[in-house]
Amino acid sequence: MSKLIYVLNGPNLNLLGKRQPEIYGSETLADVAARMQDKADKLDIELEFFQSNHEGALVDKIHEARENAAGIIINPAAYSHTSVAILDALNTFENPVVEVHISNIHKREAFRHHSYVSTRAEGVIAGLGTLGYVLALDYFAD
Ligand code: CA2
Numbered sequence: 001m002s003k004l005i006y007v008l009n010g011p012n013l014n015l016l017g018k019r020q021p022e023i024y025g026s027e028t029l030a031d032v033a034a035r036m037q038d039k040a041d042k043l044d045i046e047l048e049f050f051q052s053n054h055e056g057a058l059v060d061k062i063h064e065a066r067e068n069a070a071g072i073i074i075n076p077a078a079y080s081h082t083s084v085a086i087l088d089a090l091n092t093f094e095n096p097v098v099e100v101h102i103s104n105i106h107k108r109e110a111f112r113h114h115s116y117v118s119t120r121a122e123g124v125i126a127g128l129g130t131l132g133y134v135l136a137l138d139y140f141a142d
Contacts, residue, residue, distance in 0.1 A: 005140055006061065007033070007073045009052075010075060012053065013077050016130075032130045039137050040137055056085075059089045075133075097120055101127065102130055
């Protein structure tokens with residue numbers, strides 16, 4: 001049976017590829033989803049994509065993942081730096097979590113250097129652009 005991995009994206013990532021290409025690149029979130037789907041098909045992994053600008057909606061989706069997901073790939077965006085609620089939800093999830101950031105948060109403003117989610121994640125990929133999402137799939141395939 002193939003593994004189901006949830007791919008969760010936080011606030012403003014719906015604008016990916018449409019604003020600030022110098023920081024986040026020119027690929028849209030739909031492009032990223034298509035690239036991940038292509039790779040997931042080769043790895044016999046099923047994906048569930050979800051993006052929300054709302055903290056509670058992300059918490060609800062993590063609760064749903066508890067029922068059926070073998071893992072979570074999450075870019076919590078700005079909630080990485082602020083959300084104990086998302087951290088608490090991820091702490092109720094029993095399978096591996098990989099945190100992805102498109103930009104290298106450690107090269108940016110000091111307030112981006114700390115992520116609550118990193119205290120829970122098995123691994124963090126930051127600064128490799130949207131390739132980070134695809135690389136996270138290799139972790140789950142391994
Ligand atoms: O580098 C990342 O992936 C971030 O998670 C992106 C967040 C930022 O708050 C984190 O510190 C690092 C911001 C997402 C905003 O996405 C946009 C994409 C295109 C245009 C405007 C915003």
